[in-house]
Amino acid sequence: MRRVRRTAAVAAALTIGGLLVPAAPAALAAPHPVAPTPVLAPAPALAAPDIPVANVKAHLSQLQSIASSNGGNRAHGRAGYKASLDYVKGKLDAAGFTTTVQQFTSSGATGYNLIADWPGGDTGQTVMAGSHLDSVTSGPGINDNGSGSAAVLETALAVSREQFKPAKHLRFAWWGAEELGLVGSKYYVNNLPSSERSKISGYLNFDMIGSPNPGYFVYDDNTALEKVFKDYYAGLNIPTEIETEGDGRSDHAPFKNVGIAVGGLFSGADYTKTSAQAQKWGGTAGQPFDRCYHSSCDTTANINDTALDRNSDAIAYAIWNLAAGSTTPPGGVFENTDDVAVPDNGAAVTSTVNVTGRTGNAPSNLKVDVDIRHTWRGDLVVDLLAPDGTAFRLKNSSSNDSADDVIASYTVNASAKAANGAWKLRVQDVAAQDTGYINSWKLTF
Ligand code: DTR
Ligand code: ZN
Ligand code: ZN
Ligand code: CA
Numbered sequence: 001m002r003r004v005r006r007t008a009a010v011a012a013a014l015t016i017g018g019l020l021v022p023a024a025p026a027a028l029a030a031p032h033p034v035a036p037t038p039v040l041a042p043a044p045a046l047a048a049p050d051i052p053v054a055n056v057k058a059h060l061s062q063l064q065s066i067a068s069s070n071g072g073n074r075a076h077g078r079a080g081y082k083a084s085l086d087y088v089k090g091k092l093d094a095a096g097f098t099t100t101v102q103q104f105t106s107s108g109a110t111g112y113n114l115i116a117d118w119p120g121g122d123t124g125q126t127v128m129a130g131s132h133l134d135s136v137t138s139g140p141g142i143n144d145n146g147s148g149s150a151a152v153l154e155t156a157l158a159v160s161r162e163q164f165k166p167a168k169h170l171r172f173a174w175w176g177a178e179e180l181g182l183v184g185s186k187y188y189v190n191n192l193p194s195s196e197r198s199k200i201s202g203y204l205n206f207d208m209i210g211s212p213n214p215g216y217f218v219y220d221d222n223t224a225l226e227k228v229f230k231d232y233y234a235g236l237n238i239p240t241e242i243e244t245e246g247d248g249r250s251d252h253a254p255f256k257n258v259g260i261a262v263g264g265l266f267s268g269a270d271y272t273k274t275s276a277q278a279q280k281w282g283g284t285a286g287q288p289f290d291r292c293y294h295s296s297c298d299t300t301a302n303i304n305d306t307a308l309d310r311n312s313d314a315i316a317y318a319i320w321n322l323a324a325g326s327t328t329p330p331g332g333v334f335e336n337t338d339d340v341a342v343p344d345n346g347a348a349v350t351s352t353v354n355v356t357g358r359t360g361n362a363p364s365n366l367k368v369d370v371d372i373r374h375t376w377r378g379d380l381v382v383d384l385l386a387p388d389g390t391a392f393r394l395k396n397s398s399s400n401d402s403a404d405d406v407i408a409s410y411t412v413n414a415s416a417k418a419a420n421g422a423w424k425l426r427v428q429d430v431a432a433q434d435t436g437y438i439n440s441w442k443l444t445f
Contacts (some may be wrong), residue, residue, distance in 0.1 A: 048320035049158050051151070053309035057300070059150035060142050062087055064300045067140030072296065074135040074146075076177040077109025081134050085112050088133065088153055088174055092116045095160035097172075104176070104187040111176035113184045118159055121169035124420065125357040127323045128171045129155065129204040129315065130185070132178030132251055139296040143303055144269070148206035149174055151312040155319055166323035168201065168357075175251050178207070185251035189258055197258055198387070198421045201356040204318060205252035205264035206311070211290040213283040214307035215268040217243035221256055223337070225263025225322075232317045236310065239280050245271060259336070259352035259422050265314060267307045269293045332358055334423070335442035342374065344435035348428035350385070351438050358419035358445060362386075366414040367444040368394060372406040372427060374436025379429045384412055387421025397430050405436075419445060 063084055067073055070080030085101070092099050097116040104111045114133070131148030135141020156172045164170075177183035189197070202225055218229045220242040233240045243266045247253070252262040268289020278285035283304075292298040334353040342349055368384050378401030384392040394410045425441045 046320045046324050048313070048316040049162055051154050051158055051309075051312040051316050053305055053312060055157070056150045056154045056308055056312050057303070057305070059153055060146050060300050060303065063146040063150065064140055064142055067135065073137050073139060074133070074141055075137040076106060076111050076134045076180055076183070078137070080140075081176065082112060084133050084149075085114050085174065085176075088149065089114055089116075091153060092156060092172075095157050097156065097160070102188060102191075104184065106177045106180055106183045111184055111187075113176050113188050114174040115188075116156060116172045118156070118164075118170040118172075121166050121323065122357075123169045124199050124359075125168040125201045126171050126199050127166075127168050127202055127204075127319065128173065128200055128255075129206070129319060130173035130175060130251055131206045132176075132184065133174040134176055134179055134184075135298070136179050136294045138294060139292070139298045141298055142300050143210050143212070143290055143298050144208050144293060145178070145206075147208060147210035147267075147303065147308055147311075151209055151308065151315055152206055154312060155315045158316055159319070164320070164323075166320075168323045170319065170323055171200075178251055182251055182253055186254045189254040194258075194387070194422060197260060198354055198356055200255070200260050200354075202261040202263065202322060203252060203255040204315070204322075205250055205262060206315060207246075207250040207264070207266065208269055208290065209265050209267050209311035210303040210305075210308035211267035211269070212302050212304050213268070213273055213287050213289050213291070214304045215266075215273060215277055215281055215289050216240045216307070216310075217266040217268065219243045219246070219252065219262065219264040219266070221252065222261040222263055223335075225261055225318075228318045228321055229263065229265060229314055232314045233310075238310070241277075245269070259354040261354070263318070265311050267304070267311065332445040333442055334445075335440065336425075337440040340427075340438040342372070342380070342427050342429050342436050342438065344429050345379070345432040346429060348381075348426050349438070350424040350426045351441060352422050352424050353441070353443055354422055355387075355420050355443065355445070360419060362414035362417050362419045363445060364413045364415040366412045368410045368412055368425075368441070369444070370394070370406055370408055370410070370425060370441045371439040372436060373404075373439050374406065374429070374434065375404055376402050376431070376434035377404060377406045378402060379431040379434055380406060380436075381428045381430055382406060383426040384410075384414075385424040385426055386414060386417040387423060388417065390417060391426070399431070
C-alpha cells in the first residue's frame with residue numbers, strides 16, 4: 001500500500017556535540033550540487049622536468065632482455081619478475097631512495113612489492129605513484145606494464161637528478177602479481193595501518209601508458225587528481241577521455257576502496273579505437289588500442305613512443321604539482337562522490353573520506369555537507385563517524401517527513417577528535433517502503 005505523502009516541515013534544528021546548530025533547510029528540489037570543490041588548494045602550475053623518453057625506453061629494453069633471458073616473461077613467481085624488481089631497485093638505491101621489498105605469497109609462489117621513499121617532505125601528506133611490474137606468463141609485458149613501471153622509475157630518477165625537495169613526502173611503488181588479481185597492491189593496502197593510510201593524500205596509478213594505437217584516458221575517480229592530468233593535456237591541446245573500462249581493474253582499486261584519493265592515466269588495452277577517437281588522437285580506427293594485450297607480441301616493438309613520452313611527462317607534471325602543495329591545505333575539503341545504495345528498512349551503510357594533511361584536531365565548526373537521494377527522507381537516520389568511531393547525530397528519522405532527499409549542511413563540534421583519519425557518513429533507512437542512495441558528501445575544515 002503506497003504511503004500517503006504529506007507536506008513536511010523543511011527546516012530542522014539539531015543538537016550536535018552539545019552545540020545547537022540550525023540545519024540548513026534541505027531544499028525540496030535542490031538542483032544537483034555544483035561541481036565539487038577541488039580537494040587541493042589551487043596552486044600555480046609548477047614546471048616539472050622533461051622525462052627523456054629515451055631513458056624510459058632504455059628501461060624497457062632492460063625489461064625485454066630480462067624476459068628474453070627468463071623464459072620470455074616477467075610473471076609472478078617466475079625468475080623474470082624478481083630480476084625485473086632487482087633492476088628497478090638497483091637504480092633507485094643508486095639514486096638515494098630508501099627502498100623496501102615487501103614479500104607475500106600468491107598461488108604458492110613468493111611475490112614482491114618494491115616501495116621507494118624519497119627522503120624528506122611531510123610524511124603526514126604522502127603523494128604516491130605506482131605501477132605493476134609483473135607481466136602475464138604469455139609474454140614480456142612491455143606495454144602491460146613495463147610502460148608504467150619504466151615511466152614511474154624514470155620520474156623517480158628525475159626527482160633524484162633534480163634533488164626535488166617538495167613540501168609533501170614522495171613514495172613510489174612497483175606491485176607484484178597484479179595480473180593474478182591486484183594481489184600485491186591489495187597486500188600492501190591491507191597491511192597498511194589506518195593511521196598510515198590516512199597519511200596518503202593521493203595514489204596515482206599507471207598501467208599501460210604506451211599502447212601502440214594509443215588513446216589518452218584519465219581516471220575520473222577523484223576530481224582534483226583528474227584535473228591535474230586534464231590540465232597537463234590541455235596544455236598540449238590534446239583532448240582526453242575518462243577512463244571507463246578500468247574501475248577495479250588495476251592497482252588503484254585497493255587504495256580507492258579504503259577511501260584514498262586515486263588518479264591515473266591509461267592508453268588503452270583490448271578495446272577497439274573508434275573513428276571519432278582516431279579523428280582526435282590519430283592511429284587506426286577499428287583496431288584495438290593494444291592488439292598485443294596479454295600476448296607474446298607485447299615486446300619493445302609494441303610501444304608508441306609519443307604516447308609513452310607524453311604520459312611520462314604527465315606523471316612528472318603531476319608529481320611536481322601535487323607534492324609541492326602547502327603543508328596544510330588552508331581550507332581542506334574532503335569529498336566522496338561515489339554512490340552508495342541505502343537498503344530499504346535495512347542495515348546502515350557508510351561512505352568514507354580520508355582526511356590527510358591536517359594538523360591537530362578537527363574544528364568546533366566542522367562543516368558536513370550531505371547529498372542523499374531518497375523518496376521519503378523521514379526514513380533516514382544520518383550520523384557522522386569520527387576516525388575513532390565516535391558518532392555525531394546529524395539527522396533523526398521522523399514518521400511525518402515524507403519529502404524527498406536530504407541535501408543539507410550540518411555543523412559539528414568535532415574539536416575533541418583528531419582531524420586526520422577515515423571519517424564516515426553513516427546512513428540507515430529505518431522504515432519500510434521508499435529507498436535511496438548516498439549521492440555525495442564532504443567535510444570542510
Ligand atoms: N588491468 C590491466 C589492464 C587494464 C584493462 N583495462 C584497464 C583500465 C585501466 C587500467 C588498466 C586496465 C592489466 O591487465 O594489467
Ligand atoms: Zn595485464
Ligand atoms: Zn596491467
Ligand atoms: Ca524505506
